[in-house]
Amino acid sequence: MSNMAEYPVEHRVSELFAAAKAVQKNAYAPYSHFPVGAAILTPSGRIHAGCNVENAAYPVGACAEAGAIAAMVAAGETAISVILTICDSIEVGTCCGGCRQRVREFATADTLIYACGPDGVRAVFTMEQLLPTSFGPENLNGFVS
Numbered sequence: 576m577s578n579m580a581e582y583p584v585e586h587r588v589s590e591l592f593a594a595a596k597a598v599q600k601n602a603y604a605p606y607s608h609f610p611v612g613a614a615i616l617t618p619s620g621r622i623h624a625g626c627n628v629e630n631a632a633y634p635v636g637a638c639a640e641a642g643a644i645a646a647m648v649a650a651g652e653t654a655i656s657v658i659l660t661i662c663d664s665i666e667v668g669t670c671c672g673g674c675r676q677r678v679r680e681f682a683t684a685d686t687l688i689y690a691c692g693p694d695g696v697r698a699v700f701t702m703e704q705l706l707p708t709s710f711g712p713e714n715l716n717g718f719v720s
């Protein structure tokens with residue numbers, strides 16, 4: 576994509592975009608017909624991807640971000656440096672509210688969220704922009720034994 580070079584090389588946006596676009600093709604979205612792909616870059620440099628998986632019992636379906644996070648955790652990693660999502664929306668397609676909280680669980684102070692369309696990056700957000708004054712693991716300090 577032509578606009579990938581605008582972003583810092585360490586964000587590996589081209590690779591994340593390619594990974595998200597590839598997995599988007601495998602999305603199971605027979606009900607919404609809205610395939611989404613997500614790719615996560617971790618501090619170790621690994622990339623984990625996921626797609627949305629819908630279900631005939633609609634609320635049981637899972638977002639692409641949830642799939643990518645599950646793949647990351649299954650691979651033994653628990654920190655997100657960058658997460659990039661791709662969808663075919665005409666508008667900027669950002670993470671849903673639930674996924675903002677899912678990403679927040681594994682976010683670092685520097686985590687960035689790239690929102691892409693088929694043409695490339697449409698917007699970039701910090702965690703604080705997408706989920707201001709959020710609740711995270713540190714809020715449980717002192718309350719979990």
Ligand SMILES: [Zn+2]
Nearest residue numbers: 638671673674
């Ligand atoms: Zn979501």
